[in-house]
Amino acid sequence: MRITATALGTVLALLAVGACSSSHNGAGSASGTLVVGEFNPFTGPDAAFGPEMVGGCVPAVRLINSGGGVLGHQLSCVQEDTRGDPADAVPAAQKMMATESSLIGVLGPSADEALATAPLLDQGHVPMFADTGQAAFDHTTDAYFWRITPADDVKGYALALWAHKAGYTRAAAVFGNDAGAQSDVPTLVSAFTKLGGTIVYNKPFALDQSSYRTEIENILAAHPQVIFTEVDPQTGATFLSELQQLHKMLPLIGTEVSLQAPWLKAVSGAIGAQAMATYVQGMQPYAPPSGTAWQAFNRSLLASASHVPKPGQWSTDPYSMTYYDGVNVMALAMIAANSTSPAVFNADVMKVTEPGPGKTVVYTFAAGKAALKAGRQIQYVGAGGPIAFNHWHNSTGAFEAAKYVNGQIVLVGSVSAAQIAALSR
Amino acid sequence: MNTLVPAIGFGIVTASILAVAGVGFTLQFGVTNVLNLAYGDIMTASAFVGYLVTSAGVSVWLALAAGAAFGAVFSVLLNRVVYTPFVRRGTRLFGMIIVTIAVGLIVQNGLQAIFGATFFSLQMARPASVHIAGMVFTTVQLAIIGIAVAAMLLIHLLLRYTKLGKAMRATATDPDLARNCGVATDRVIDLAWALSGALCGLAGVILVLNVTAFTDTTGAQFLIPIIAVAVLGGIGHPYGAMLGALVIGIASEVAATVFSPSYKDVVAFVILVIVLLARPQGILSEIAARKEVAA
Numbered sequence: 001m002r003i004t005a006t007a008l009g010t011v012l013a014l015l016a017v018g019a020c021s022s023s024h025n026g027a028g029s030a031s032g033t034l035v036v037g038e039f040n041p042f043t044g045p046d047a048a049f050g051p052e053m054v055g056g057c058v059p060a061v062r063l064i065n066s067g068g069g070v071l072g073h074q075l076s077c078v079q080e081d082t083r084g085d086p087a088d089a090v091p092a093a094q095k096m097m098a099t100e101s102s103l104i105g106v107l108g109p110s111a112d113e114a115l116a117t118a119p120l121l122d123q124g125h126v127p128m129f130a131d132t133g134q135a136a137f138d139h140t141t142d143a144y145f146w147r148i149t150p151a152d153d154v155k156g157y158a159l160a161l162w163a164h165k166a167g168y169t170r171a172a173a174v175f176g177n178d179a180g181a182q183s184d185v186p187t188l189v190s191a192f193t194k195l196g197g198t199i200v201y202n203k204p205f206a207l208d209q210s211s212y213r214t215e216i217e218n219i220l221a222a223h224p225q226v227i228f229t230e231v232d233p234q235t236g237a238t239f240l241s242e243l244q245q246l247h248k249m250l251p252l253i254g255t256e257v258s259l260q261a262p263w264l265k266a267v268s269g270a271i272g273a274q275a276m277a278t279y280v281q282g283m284q285p286y287a288p289p290s291g292t293a294w295q296a297f298n299r300s301l302l303a304s305a306s307h308v309p310k311p312g313q314w315s316t317d318p319y320s321m322t323y324y325d326g327v328n329v330m331a332l333a334m335i336a337a338n339s340t341s342p343a344v345f346n347a348d349v350m351k352v353t354e355p356g357p358g359k360t361v362v363y364t365f366a367a368g369k370a371a372l373k374a375g376r377q378i379q380y381v382g383a384g385g386p387i388a389f390n391h392w393h394n395s396t397g398a399f400e401a402a403k404y405v406n407g408q409i410v411l412v413g414s415v416s417a418a419q420i421a422a423l424s425r
Numbered sequence: 426m427n428t429l430v431p432a433i434g435f436g437i438v439t440a441s442i443l444a445v446a447g448v449g450f451t452l453q454f455g456v457t458n459v460l461n462l463a464y465g466d467i468m469t470a471s472a473f474v475g476y477l478v479t480s481a482g483v484s485v486w487l488a489l490a491a492g493a494a495f496g497a498v499f500s501v502l503l504n505r506v507v508y509t510p511f512v513r514r515g516t517r518l519f520g521m522i523i524v525t526i527a528v529g530l531i532v533q534n535g536l537q538a539i540f541g542a543t544f545f546s547l548q549m550a551r552p553a554s555v556h557i558a559g560m561v562f563t564t565v566q567l568a569i570i571g572i573a574v575a576a577m578l579l580i581h582l583l584l585r586y587t588k589l590g591k592a593m594r595a596t597a598t599d600p601d602l603a604r605n606c607g608v609a610t611d612r613v614i615d616l617a618w619a620l621s622g623a624l625c626g627l628a629g630v631i632l633v634l635n636v637t638a639f640t641d642t643t644g645a646q647f648l649i650p651i652i653a654v655a656v657l658g659g660i661g662h663p664y665g666a667m668l669g670a671l672v673i674g675i676a677s678e679v680a681a682t683v684f685s686p687s688y689k690d691v692v693a694f695v696i697l698v699i700v701l702l703a704r705p706q707g708i709l710s711e712i713a714a715r716k717e718v719a720a
Contacts, residue, residue, distance in 0.1 A: 177687040204687040208646045210442055210635055213435035214681040217428050233544055237638030245552055245563045266544035266638035272551070 034073045034340055035100050036061065036327055039093070039108035039117070040131070041084035046112055049131075050079065053107050055314030056323025058307045059300035060331075060365070067366040070331045071340055073102075077327075080106070082113045089113030090120065097124040104342055105129070105330045107323045118145055125343045129326030131319060135183055139392045144346055146329075148322045148387050148395045150285050152180070155255045156187030157423050158283045158399035159228050161415040163253055164195040171197060172224035172250075174215075174231060174239065177204035181230040184255060188228055191423050200224050205239075207232055212239040213246065220247060230255040233266035240280075241270040249279040253401070258282035264404050277405045286398035286414050287318035287384050293363040297324050297383035318384055322397070325382030329353060332368045332380055353387040353395070355379050355418070388421040396420040432682040433675055434560040440674025441573035442632055446647070447654035447666035448580055449624025453500075455597040455661030456617035459508055460522050463529035464651065467503075467622065468629030468644030470532055471496045473540060475630040479548040488547065489572070489630050496626020497619040503528065504618045529645065536641040544638045547630075569631050576624065577667055583620075584663065593617055597661060650690070653697050659704075672696060 038057055042050030057077035065074045080096045082089035089109065096103065097120075105127035109117045114132035121128050122142040130137065130145060133152040137145060150158075163171055171192060175181040182204060189199050200222035205215065216239070219227070227250050231239065236258070243249060249271070257263055259282035268276040288294070301311045301320070314320035330345070332352040337345035352368065355361075359379045362368040371378045380387065387395045400414045450464050474495040475488035511524050552563040584590035595603040596613045604610045632647060633639040654673055658665020673693045680692035 203685045206687050206689045208643075209677075209689060210632060210647065211435060211439050211678075212686070213438070214428070214432040214678040215686045217431045217435075218682060221428055234636065234638055234640065234643065237544065237546070238636040241637040245565075246554060246561045262544060266546075266640075269544060269546035270637035 032073050032102070033076045034070065034102050034104045035076055035078050036330070037078055037080045037096055037100065037103055037106035037108075037126075039080045039089075039096070039106040039121075039128070040082060040110050041112055042079055042081040044084040044088075046084040046110065049084070049110050049112075050081065051309070052314060052317060052319050053131075053323050054079070055301060055308050055311065055317065055320040056325075057107055057327055058304045059297055059311075060324045060327035062304055063296065063300045064327070064331050064365050067369060070334050071338070073340060075104075075327070075331065082109065082117070084110070084112035086113050086116035089117050093117045093120050093124075097121075097126060102340075104334065104340060104345075105326075107131070107326050118142055121145075125346070127330060127342050127346050127349065129323070129329070131322070137392075138394060140394075141392070143393075144342070146326070146349055146389065146393045146395075148325060148329075148382075148384065148397060149319060150396050150399070151394060153183045153187045154394075154396045154420060154424070155230075155283065155399075156184045156189075157191045157396065157420045158415055159184070159188055159253050159255065160191035160195055160197070161419055161423065162281075162283055162399075162401050162413070163192065163226050163228070164197060165413070165415070166226070166251075168226040168251070169197045170200050170223060170225045172201035172219045172222060172227045173199050173203075174201075174205060174219070174227050174229040176207045176231045176235060178207065181255075184230055187424075192228075194423065205231055205235060207235045209235070209238070211242065213242055215239070216243050216246060224250065226251045226253060228253055230257050232257075233263045236263055237266040237270035240267055244271050244275060249275050252280045254280065254282045256282060256284035259284050259402055259404070259409055268404065273404075273406070277403055281401050281403045281412060283399045283401055283415075285318050286400040287316070287321050288400075288411075289316045291363070291383075293325075293381055293383045294321070296364045297321060318397075321383035325380075325384050325387065328365045328368070328382060329380060329387070331365055332372065332378065335369055335372045336378075350389055350393075352378055352380050353389060355386070355388070386417050388417040390421050390424060394424075396424065428682050429679065430558075431560045432678040434558070434562070436675030436678035437671075438562070438566045438569060438635070438674075439678060440670045441570045442628060442635060443650060443654045443674050444573050444667050444670035445576050445624055445631065446628035446651045447658070447670050448577065448663045449621045449628060450651050451655040451658070451660055451666040452580070452593075452624070452663050453617050453621030454655070455663070456593055457504070457614055458518065459504075459512075460518070460525065461508075461621075462522060462525040462648065463503070463532060464625055465644035465646070465648030466529040466532040466536075467496055467499060467625050468632060468647065469639070469641060470499065470536060470644075471626035471629035472633040472639055472644065473536060473545070474626070475633065476545050476547055482548075485547060485549045485634070489627060492626040492630035493623040494626065496629065497623040500618045500622025500625065501615055504614070533641050533645060540641065542641065544640050545633075546638050547633060549634075565634055569635060572627070572631060576627065580620075580624075580663055589613070589616060650693065653693060657697050657700055 038053045040049045040053050061075045061077050082092050107129050111132040111134050122144045127144045130147045131149050135153045138151050175185050201219045298315050305311050333345040333348035334340050336348040336352050339345050360371045360376045361379050368378050385398045389395045398417045401412050402409045471492035475492040478488040478491045552565040555562050592608045592613045596610050600610050654669040655666050658669035677689040677693045680688050
């Protein structure tokens with residue numbers, strides 16, 4: 001009896017361990033079901049990443065399955081918990097590839113585990129729609145790596161394009177001396193120069209100093225028309241208030257940091273709401289909650305409450321939108337290649353997303369499937385906007401310029417993914 | 426060259442804030458030998474007092490006074506309630522450093538719990554710009570320089586020409602001998618904490634007047650330059666701290682012009698290291714090195 005209880009306990013424990021590391025969600029768990037791995041942290045410090053991914057994968061799979069599936073197969077999302085740690089993520093990737101025989105691709109990896117696991121997935125011929133922003137993947141040669149979220153350093157292109165669009169030709173770069181801010185600078189300088197502009201001042205700023213008067217004098221001596229920036233809120237407030245007090249404000253184009261709540265509070269308190277609205281703009285990834293693709297995504301998301309807790313929270317989440325798009329792209333690539341083998345359909349990922357003459361633009365899986373069945377070539381435009389992969393399988397996505405008016409973020413314009421892709425070549 | 430002169434001028438503004446903070450820090454250390462690493466957080470707490478005062482629609486001058494008064498009272502109470510019991514139980518210099526770090530963390534987290542982890546600005550009219558010798562200052566910056574000069578003069582007069590000043594200098598030199606000579610060292614220590622706290626509170630408010638937006642960590646971020654100023658001048662020596670503030674304030678601004686803004690702190694600390702190599706007694710002055718904590 002004691003032995004039986006021990007054996008039963010062991011079996012239960014093993015089942016529990018198995019359940020912890022991966023679990024299915026979404027419809028379609030029948031035999032022959034193709035698996036999309038949600039390869040992200042579901043536990044650990046970045047446990048918030050996983051549910052955001054579920055909010056994109058499940059609505060996509062729901063629509064694909066209700067539209068007849070892919071080449072006779074249903075799809076299913078399977079959580080593969082990386083715990084946000086390469087030490088856990090590497091065995092998780094190995095186990096996933098060894099046990100999921102019908103794995104067609106993964107969403108992820110995130111920045112937590114991408115450097116350690118992307119080469120493994122690539123060797124295993126697993127297409128991955130990564131959500132890491134690391135610049136290390138800007139020029140990756142991994143054939144199975146695809147990224148439709150902006151890389152961290154892509155911001156530089158967006159800033160340069162927006163300033164160029166506004167007619168500025170002389171700019172100062174005011175970026176903190178931290179690694180995150182400095183990663184934007186090389187692409188900013190090269191892009192702005194390529195567009196005919198000149199960076200007249202470019203020196204990293206020590207953060208949180210009591211004053212930036214000397215730096216301001218040096219910047220003004222270089223006569224810039226606009227200032228590009230990414231600094232922390234306190235530095236931004238001190239710098240801009242001294243600029244305003246000592247001389248006059250200059251137009252400022254910041255990264256998405258300049259549109260985050262702490263920055264807005266600190267800087268608007270320091271320079272005033274009027275100056276904030278007049279002079280300060282920020283660039284952030286563009287994912288407007290509108291259009292055919294977004295409406296399809298949102299309807300399916302809101303109808304997925306049985307698998308996605310509080311689905312409405314992901315309605316305007318740009319990452320959930322790109323996960324949704326990643327699943328649709330893989331599904332359409334399989335139909336285009338007439339194969340569910342990743343080694344075969346991976347090459348068609350580019351074919352179903354890139355624009356081209358005579359192509360049919362589709363905004364949903366169903367429309368794409370119908371067009372492919374009719375023998376037409378397609379360009380899938382997703383909930384997150386058009387996808388324009390470059391030579392290194394990076395699609396930067398579009399960016400929007402916004403400003404802060406009366407306590408609200410107001411959209412003032414955008415730069416397209418195609419413009420960024422062209423500039424980054 | 427045309428940006429070097431303004432850099433020196435702007436360095437004087439930075440030096441003014443550092444001088445008020447540095448003199449307060451070193452004055453208290455000179456008398457008590459407690460290296461109070463909660464100093465930056467008390468500056469922040471005083472800045473929040475100034476914020477509350479200006480938010481109530483009261484003048485920024487009263488905010489300065491309120492910040493200084495809060496710093497003085499808080500510092501005296503902190504010494505009486507927290508530091509003195511540790512010292513009387515035999516906690517030595519390095520043990521006390523840990524205690525002061527703990528106090529700093531408690532103050533910082535307390536401020537975050539009360540006010541939230543966000544940014545604040547003192548409520549005041551936007552200052553006018555003033556052109557002086559090719560440099561542009563705001564009226565606030567000129568006021569900061571004026572406050573610092575006045576505070577340094579008062580400290581000089583106090584130390585040189587009053588009985589309290591002499592008693593402080595005597596306690597700083599040898600507390601046992603001072604006590605045996607009839608100096609009420611307990612009272613002197615209380616007054617040293619009060620004076621140091623007042624300068625700390627004043628420095629907190631003028632710092633946030635200058636940086637315009639502050640949070641619960643603003644004062645703590647400023648602690649390292651304050652210690653550098655105190656050490657450069659010879660810790661425990663108020664006049665040394667004044668000189669140290671001038672050197673570090675101007676050197677950091679000139680470095681931003683000649684080299685790069687990111688080297689501001691680096692240059693200041695290179696100077697500090699060079700001075701310490703040449704004059705090691707700068708770390709702990711001869712007087713302070715021989716003493717233990719006094720309460």
